[in-house]
Amino acid sequence: MKNIFVTVIIYTLTHCPYCTKAKKLLNQKNISYEEIIVDNYNERQRLELQHKASGQRTLPQIFINSKHIGGCDALYELEKAGKLDELVK
Structure with missing residues (x-):
């Protein structure tokens, strides 16, 4: 079950392909x-x-629970590495 207190913030530009790619993974x-x-x-x-x-x-710049994760590649x-699910639990 996902922790309702996890905060993911992504800073983006409207026409940024890497921003779109990062949001796609989060959405999936x-x-x-x-x-x-x-x-x-x-x-x-x-x-x-x-x-x-x-x-x-x-950009994008991604933060999970106020911790800077990095950009799309990160x-x-x-x-x-199987670590994303652990960060957002």
Whole structure:
């Protein structure tokens, strides 16, 4: 049974293929997430996101329970290693 207190947040751009790919995996696994679209972020907001994302500037940026996971590739690596389900239980 999935823990109702797990929070998954994904920062995306509207026309980003990697963002779409990451959301597709989350949807396929029935993992609920909050999507924050950053298309209209100003420079200060982008710098704040970059700081939260350990300096990474690419999108998507994914957080599970406030822990920075990384981007699309990191999400798929967790899935391949069988660790994604454990993080969202």
